[in-house]
Amino acid sequence: MPQERIKFYQIGSFAAGNRLLPADLRSVQSLPERSNALTCGHRACQGCGEALGARYALDTVMRATKGKMIAVNATGCLEVFSTPFPETSWQIAWLHSLFGNAPAVATGVAAALRAKGRTDIRVVGQGGDGGTVDIGMGCLSGMFERNDDVLYVCYDNQAYMNTGVQRSGATPPTARTATTQAVGDQPGNTFGQGKNVPLIAMAHQIPYVATATVADLRDLEYKAARAMDFHGARYLHVLVPCPLGWGSSPADTIRVARLATESGLFPVFEAEDGEVVGASPIRRQVPVTEYLRLQARYAHLFRPVERTETIARIQAIADRNISRFGLRAESQNQQNPDFERTLASASGVRDLTEG
Amino acid sequence: MLSVRFHGRGGQGVVTAAELLAAAAFSEGRHAQAFPSFGSERMGAPVMSFCRIDDRPIRTHEPVTEPDALIVQDPTLLHQADLLAGLTSGGYMLVNSTHGFGELGLTEFVSEFRPERLLVVPASSLAMTHLGRPLPGAAMLGGFAALTGAVGLDSVLTALTERFSGRVADGNAAAARAAFAYVLDERKALTDA
Amino acid sequence: MLRQLEGSRAVAEAVAMSRPEVICAYPITPQTHIVEALSAKVKAGELNAEFLNVESEFAAMSVAIGASAAGARAYTATASQGLLFMCEAVYNASGLGLPIVMTVANRAIGAPINIWNDHSDSMSQRDSGWIQLFAETNQEALDLHIQAFKIAEELSTPVMVCMDGFLLTHASERMDIPEQRQVDAFLPPYAPRQVLDPADPISIGAMVGPEAFTEVRYLSQARMLQALDLIAAVMAGFRSWFGRDSGGLVRPYRTEDADLIVVGLGSVLGTVKDAVDELRDEGLRIGVLGISTFRPFPAHAVREALAGARRLVVIERAISPGSGGIVTGDVRTALAAAHVPEISTVVAGLGGRAVTKKSLRRMLRGAADGALEPMSFLHLDTGLVEHELARMRATRRSGPVAENLLRDLGVTASGIG
Numbered sequence: 022m023p024q025e026r027i028k029f030y031q032i033g034s035f036a037a038g039n040r041l042l043p044a045d046l047r048s049v050q051s052l053p054e055r056s057n058a059l060t061c062g063h064r065a066c067q068g069c070g071e072a073l074g075a076r077y078a079l080d081t082v083m084r085a086t087k088g089k090m091i092a093v094n095a096t097g098c099l100e101v102f103s104t105p106f107p108e109t110s111w112q113i114a115w116l117h118s119l120f121g122n123a124p125a126v127a128t129g130v131a132a133a134l135r136a137k138g139r140t141d142i143r144v145v146g147q148g149g150d151g152g153t154v155d156i157g158m159g160c161l162s163g164m165f166e167r168n169d170d171v172l173y174v175c176y177d178n179q180a181y182m183n184t185g186v187q188r189s190g191a192t193p194p195t196a197r198t199a200t201t202q203a204v205g206d207q208p209g210n211t212f213g214q215g216k217n218v219p220l221i222a223m224a225h226q227i228p229y230v231a232t233a234t235v236a237d238l239r240d241l242e243y244k245a246a247r248a249m250d251f252h253g254a255r256y257l258h259v260l261v262p263c264p265l266g267w268g269s270s271p272a273d274t275i276r277v278a279r280l281a282t283e284s285g286l287f288p289v290f291e292a293e294d295g296e297v298v299g300a301s302p303i304r305r306q307v308p309v310t311e312y313l314r315l316q317a318r319y320a321h322l323f324r325p326v327e328r329t330e331t332i333a334r335i336q337a338i339a340d341r342n343i344s345r346f347g348l349r350a351e352s353q354n355q356q357n358p359d360f361e362r363t364l365a366s367a368s369g370v371r372d373l374t375e376g
Numbered sequence: 377m378l379s380v381r382f383h384g385r386g387g388q389g390v391v392t393a394a395e396l397l398a399a400a401a402f403s404e405g406r407h408a409q410a411f412p413s414f415g416s417e418r419m420g421a422p423v424m425s426f427c428r429i430d431d432r433p434i435r436t437h438e439p440v441t442e443p444d445a446l447i448v449q450d451p452t453l454l455h456q457a458d459l460l461a462g463l464t465s466g467g468y469m470l471v472n473s474t475h476g477f478g479e480l481g482l483t484e485f486v487s488e489f490r491p492e493r494l495l496v497v498p499a500s501s502l503a504m505t506h507l508g509r510p511l512p513g514a515a516m517l518g519g520f521a522a523l524t525g526a527v528g529l530d531s532v533l534t535a536l537t538e539r540f541s542g543r544v545a546d547g548n549a550a551a552a553r554a555a556f557a558y559v560l561d562e563r564k565a566l567t568d569a
Numbered sequence: 570m571l572r573q574l575e576g577s578r579a580v581a582e583a584v585a586m587s588r589p590e591v592i593c594a595y596p597i598t599p600q601t602h603i604v605e606a607l608s609a610k611v612k613a614g615e616l617n618a619e620f621l622n623v624e625s626e627f628a629a630m631s632v633a634i635g636a637s638a639a640g641a642r643a644y645t646a647t648a649s650q651g652l653l654f655m656c657e658a659v660y661n662a663s664g665l666g667l668p669i670v671m672t673v674a675n676r677a678i679g680a681p682i683n684i685w686n687d688h689s690d691s692m693s694q695r696d697s698g699w700i701q702l703f704a705e706t707n708q709e710a711l712d713l714h715i716q717a718f719k720i721a722e723e724l725s726t727p728v729m730v731c732m733d734g735f736l737l738t739h740a741s742e743r744m745d746i747p748e749q750r751q752v753d754a755f756l757p758p759y760a761p762r763q764v765l766d767p768a769d770p771i772s773i774g775a776m777v778g779p780e781a782f783t784e785v786r787y788l789s790q791a792r793m794l795q796a797l798d799l800i801a802a803v804m805a806g807f808r809s810w811f812g813r814d815s816g817g818l819v820r821p822y823r824t825e826d827a828d829l830i831v832v833g834l835g836s837v838l839g840t841v842k843d844a845v846d847e848l849r850d851e852g853l854r855i856g857v858l859g860i861s862t863f864r865p866f867p868a869h870a871v872r873e874a875l876a877g878a879r880r881l882v883v884i885e886r887a888i889s890p891g892s893g894g895i896v897t898g899d900v901r902t903a904l905a906a907a908h909v910p911e912i913s914t915v916v917a918g919l920g921g922r923a924v925t926k927k928s929l930r931r932m933l934r935g936a937a938d939g940a941l942e943p944m945s946f947l948h949l950d951t952g953l954v955e956h957e958l959a960r961m962r963a964t965r966r967s968g969p970v971a972e973n974l975l976r977d978l979g980v981t982a983s984g985i986g
Contacts, residue, residue, distance in 0.1 A: 088767055089767045090767060091639065091765045091767060093635060094774075100774075100776075101776055104772055104774070104775040104776055105775075105776065106775045106776055106777045106778060106780075106781060107775075107781070109772035109775060111770070111772045112770060113767070113770050114765040114766055114767050114769075114770040114771065115765075115770070115771075115772045115773065115774075116635065116638050116765055116772075116773045116774055117772075117773070117774030117775070118631060118634050118635070118658070118661050118665070118774060119631070119657055119658060119661050121627070121657075122627060122628065122631035122634075122658060125623065125627070125628040125631035125632050125635070126631045126632070126634050126635035126638075127635060128621065128623075128628075128631075128632050128635060129591060129593065129621075129631065129632035129633060129634060129635025129636035129637075129638075129639070129643070130635040130636065130638065130639040130765065131635075132591045132593070132619040132621055132632065132635075132636050132641070133590060133591055133619075133635065133636040133637075133638075133639035133640060133641030133643075134639060135619055136590035136591055136617075136618060136619045136636075136641050137590065137640070137641065142767055159624055159625055159627070159628070160624065160625075160627070160628050160631065162624065163623060163624030163625070163628050166624070167621065167622070394741075395575075395741045398573055398741050398742075399573050399741075402571075402573035402743055407742075407743050408573065408741075408742075408743065409740055409741065409742050410740065410741040411735070411736070411739055411740035411741065412735075412739060414599075414684070414685060414735045414739065414921070434742075434839075435706075435838075435839030435840070435842050435843055436839045436840040436843050436926060437733070437736040437737070437740060437836045437837075437839055437840065438840050438923050438924060438925045438926060439923050439925075441925065441927075
């Protein structure tokens with residue numbers, strides 16, 4: 022009997038619970054006994070991508086480690102909105118030291134645990150793009166180079182948001198920030214600058230590097246859990262839209278993150294020991310304009326006139342990512358026959374025509 | 377208190393020599409302090425080191441500006457104006473050389489001091505013979521022991537064997553013994569004359 | 570046991586015997602030999618600790634912060650530029666109340682770059698909230714490290730042990746190295762006041778606003794005052810366990826009937842004492858007050874020790890440009906309002922210039938005769954200075970000062986005096 026394979030997939034994040042999935046594939050957030058590492062009461066903005074991403078990532082690690090985890094946080098939005106004295110939203114062992122030293126402090130915590138024979142307790146270092154990409158880069162590279170047993174998570178909202186939206190080494194070209202304003206001949210951030218920290222992490226050949234976004238929270242959970250399978254230095258780079266800094270609607274946070282991946286501007290992939298081992302294919306490629314239009318930080322690309330040449334340059338970046346990481350669904354098909362399984366495990370989709 | 381100043385070039389073991397002298401004095405139950413003149417470490421540059429020996433604790437840490445003894449491990453430094461500065465009037469000097477003071481151009485300088493206290497010893501060639509490398513430190517210390525009696529030869533040998541091992545220790549010890557004998561003979565010849 | 574050792578190596582022995590759990594350091598002259606010796610012990614399996622080669626001094630203090638917060642006894646060492654580079658983390662450590670012990674191998678701060686000894690590095694951190702202990706001898710340096718862990722952990726306050734770079738670190742001397750069992754009896758395992766523990770989770774490092782910041786700082790000041798008593802008690806305890814005086818707040822020498830007292834810190838005190846003994850033999854009523862603990866400043870002990878003096882000479886191994894002597898200021902504040910003797914600040918030994926008995930004698934004779942200026946620089950080459958000033962008056966593009974002075978001196982390497 023001829024069979025036709027029909028792919029079922031959902032757009033939008035999965036509701037916590039999701040009776041369509043087997044229990045072991047459900048989100049940690051569906052478990053009543055989840056650690057709720059970052060619990061309610063924090064002061065994050067409405068629609069904050071970082072608060073969402075941090076909760077998912079840390080609850081996943083807490084489950085993977087059976088609650089034996091210590092987190093070290095850099096200065097930044099996450100640290101500030103989660104610990105307004107005298108309150109804290111953290112229900113985990115948590116340390117904040119300085120802006121630029123979270124990776125080194127995490128290294129120190131891991132060393133202490135090793136010295137005490139408590140290698141059952143794992144360490145997560147976390148910070149925003151500023152604390153990771155710029156001021157924390159020396160310490161991050163040192164932690165990578167020594168292969169210290171730390172999972173470092175960067176919540177990338179592409180600027181120094183806590184201090185008023187200033188440009189960082191993660192700010193994309195043409196984005197408006199307080200220090201790359203939308204004025205003059207070349208409004209917004211400059212082309213040809215910036216650091217690709219996931220690639221820098223891969224250059225250190227650490228055991229595991231992955232990127233994720235808050236558009237696909239199951240994928241974020243998968244990657245956080247996967248990272249904990251390894252020992253040594255691991256890096257997770259999570260795109261977290263910031264409604265305030267990006268000038269997007271708080272209701273659009275997840276949509277904007279999805280458009281970042283579906284346009285190719287933010288590739289979602291995994292790497293081990295410096296080599297890409299898998300990438301999430303783009304199911305429906307969108308032109309970059311669909312992504313850019315939702316954010317006031319790119320408004321100057323469209324008004325008063327549409328800057329077609331500039332937008333074309335951004336499109337070229339997206340196209341290059343797509344070809345570099347093999348993000349086209351069809352090309353994935355040819356290159357990697359297991360891509361469906363990769364996709365299924367990565368995002369919780371099951372081919373419902375099977376079995 | 378006996379203050380000793382060593383002169384040499386980086387890489388010749390000047391600092392080690394001072395430490396060994398201190399170790400020798402320590403083995404005799406005395407207080408001793410050894411330290412280098414500090415500069416960016418690079419081979420071949422002129423360096424100094426210092427050693428003080430006393431029966432009481434040594435409190436000061438200033439450099440030795442008025443040495444009771446000068447040990448010059450590299451005679452090519454002798455042209456330096458202040459190399460010999462400060463040597464006390466009854467002071468000792470031991471220069472690593474196969475030449476006499478006349479050939480070294482030091483006749484006038486030496487004439488101001490007690491002749492049996494300023495001597496040369498061919499430490500580098502003794503080192504080559506016994507150690508196979510031109511590191512004159514051990515020989516200089518053996519010669520120093522004979523020259524001044526400030527430490528015994530046995531103490532020098534103890535310090536050498538504690539610091540080094542195997543053939544290096546044996547070679548250094550042999551060089552020290554040979555230099556000790558050489559200097560002792562030199563002194564005898566001068567005092568008998 | 571008596572041993573003839575380089576100061577750095579003796580400090581490494583003392584630190585090793587104090588059973589640190591995490592050692593993390595970045596190399597900088599003149600601290601290198603301490604850390605190298607510790608790394609060898611760990612690698613050879615003689616010392617059961619985690620040793621981390623970190624990528625900067627900022628990382629070194631940060632790793633120590635993480636380790637200490639997780640309940641481990643943490644140690645690092647630095648000097649000069651390295652201490653400045655980790656400055657943000659230095660303040661962070663004391664603000665968080667973490668009992669880290671750090672050796673500062675005192676070295677001048679550039680520019681101009683200078684690897685030799687003075688106290689400008691430690692002095693730059695005197696407001697950081699760290700306890701600062703100064704060693705006069707290598708024996709004291711090694712002893713102070715053992716005491717430092719005890720003091721730090723009792724108070725939950727970090728301690729820096731300051732020892733003169735090169736003069737002490739690179740000097741080989743005879744010392745009494747304690748035995749492990751003695752150190753174990755004196756220094757119990759670290760029992761933290763706060764610790765990161767998943768079984769009992771807390772948040773450490775909250776932001777504190779105007780409503781509580783003053784109180785947090787007040788408590789750190791209170792801890793410092795507590796430290797005064799504790800340091801004296803630890804010194805007494807050390808004496809009973811190890812049989813010698815090391816540490817404490819101040820060390821007076823022949824001050825009981827002294828007219829003129831010389832105040833100083835660190836290894837220069839040894840040379841001062843030699844000069845003072847000679848001057849005493851020549852009839853001068855002169856004494857020395859060594860300050861062993863600089864932070865907290867032992868005002869009461871200083872006031873008592875200086876009570877009888879008519880004149881003071883404060884030897885400074887660092888200056889505060891535009892203000893003058895640093896130690897002088899603290900001494901002046903400590904003295905009773907009723908009795909303030911004449912104080913002469915003498916800046917000596919900056920950037921490793923040797924402080925000799927000869928120049929001290931000359932200076933102290935001048936002091937005794939009342940001929941010293943309120944502030945002077947020992948052994949200043951006034952000709953060199955005048956020449957540069959004249960050059961600067963003559964032309965705008967006078968060139969870099971340091972290079973000009975060096976060219977005038979005709980030196981390419983350091984001199985000894």
